Amino acid sequence: DFVMTQSPHSLAVSLGERATINCKSSQSVLSNSRNYLAWFQQKPGQSPKLLIYWASTRNSGVPDRFSGSGSGTEFTLTINNLQAEDVAIYHCQQYHTGPITFGQGTRLEIK
Amino acid sequence: QVHSVQSGAEMKPPGASVKVSCKTSGYIFFNYGIHWVRQAPGQRLEWLGWINTDTGTTQYSQKFQDRVILTRDTSASTVYMELNSLRFEDTALYYCARGQNLGSWIFDFWGQGTPVTVSS
Numbered sequence: 001d002f003v004m005t006q007s008p009h010s011l012a013v014s015l016g017e018r019a020t021i022n023c024k025s026s027q028s029v030l031s032n033s034r035n036y037l038a039w040f041q042q043k044p045g046q047s048p049k050l051l052i053y054w055a056s057t058r059n060s061g062v063p064d065r066f067s068g069s070g071s072g073t074e075f076t077l078t079i080n081n082l083q084a085e086d087v088a089i090y091h092c093q094q095y096h097t098g099p100i101t102f103g104q105g106t107r108l109e110i111k
Numbered sequence: 112q113v114h115s116v117q118s119g120a121e122m123k124p125p126g127a128s129v130k131v132s133c134k135t136s137g138y139i140f141f142n143y144g145i146h147w148v149r150q151a152p153g154q155r156l157e158w159l160g161w162i163n164t165d166t167g168t169t170q171y172s173q174k175f176q177d178r179v180i181l182t183r184d185t186s187a188s189t190v191y192m193e194l195n196s197l198r199f200e201d202t203a204l205y206y207c208a209r210g211q212n213l214g215s216w217i218f219d220f221w222g223q224g225t226p227v228t229v230s231s
Contacts, residue, residue: 038217047206047221048156059219091156095216099172100146100158 002027002094006103012111019079021106023092028072036096039068039077042105043088051090052077084110113137115207115222122228123197130193131225133207140188141165144210146218147181147192151203159205162190165213197229 003026013019029036035055040048050059052068055075065080079086087110092103118132133145147159160171162181169181180193190207205225208218 036216040218047224048208048218049221050217050219053211053217093156093218098170099174100216102156102158104155 001099002029002097002101004092004094004101004103006090006092006106008106009104010107010109012109013079013082014111015082015084017082019082019086019108021077021079021090021092021108023070023075023077023103025073025075025094027097029094029096030072031096035071035075036094037068037070037075038093038095039066040091040093041086041088042091043085048091079108082110113209113220115209115220117205117207117222117225120226120228122230124231125197125199125229127197127229128193128195129197129227130191131205131207131227132189132191133222134187134189135209136188138209140185142213144213144215145181145183145190146208146210146216147179148206148208148218148221149203150206150224151200154203157203159192159194161210161216163213164190194227197227199229201227202229203227 005024007022037055039052042048056068067078069076089105114136116134121129146161159175162169178195183190207222209220211217
């Protein structure tokens with residue numbers, strides 16, 4: 001199975017600043033020039049919400065403060081101009097090869 | 112507006128079975144596959160399997176291959192997840208999640224989750 005490892009496990013960032021979350025896959029998720037990597041946001045008491053897919057494509061309605069980058073085995077979710085409503089757990093997910101697997105999640109708080 | 116409404120909380124003893132439903136609305140049921148994902152306390156999200164809502168074809172994680180069954184009722188736009196031979200470690204929040212299209216593994220809408228507790 002593809003093992004997804006996120007770092008850091010948690011971070012605290014000041015309002016208006018930038019948050020950066022990393023995700024590393026045990027195997028490349030790149031095929032046919034596409035990276036099979038998604039990011040989800042899960043606010044307290046809520047279901048996960050799709051933010052980014054194909055590593056860098058923002059889902060409909062997601063603010064452009066959120067961006068995804070990376071290729072192969074290493075990926076980054078960047079949140080610019082951090083807002084209070086961004087407090088959540090962020091999960092990366094590979095959908096390159098079954099079984100679909102997720103990272104362990106990164107908890108983002110306000111400093 | 113896309114909605115996926117799941118059935119309510121369940122408590123079962125070890126060895127029993129549980130069946131969770133996911134009723135969809137706001138879109139054409141046959142055009143989107145449905146996945147099931149669970150989240151145990153303190154654990155990462157875990158994928159159980161997928162059902163093609165048009166043909167009924169399923170694909171399961173090898174970990175759950177022998178214990179999970181996904182079915183659908185096309186007349187009710189509803190998908191069901193049955194997990195058998197429950198163990199204490201199956202205690203988790205179970206989600207249905209819609210794929211972006213019939214065969215997609217990109218989850219664009221999630222149900223609210225169904226808590227399943229395995230307890231003696």
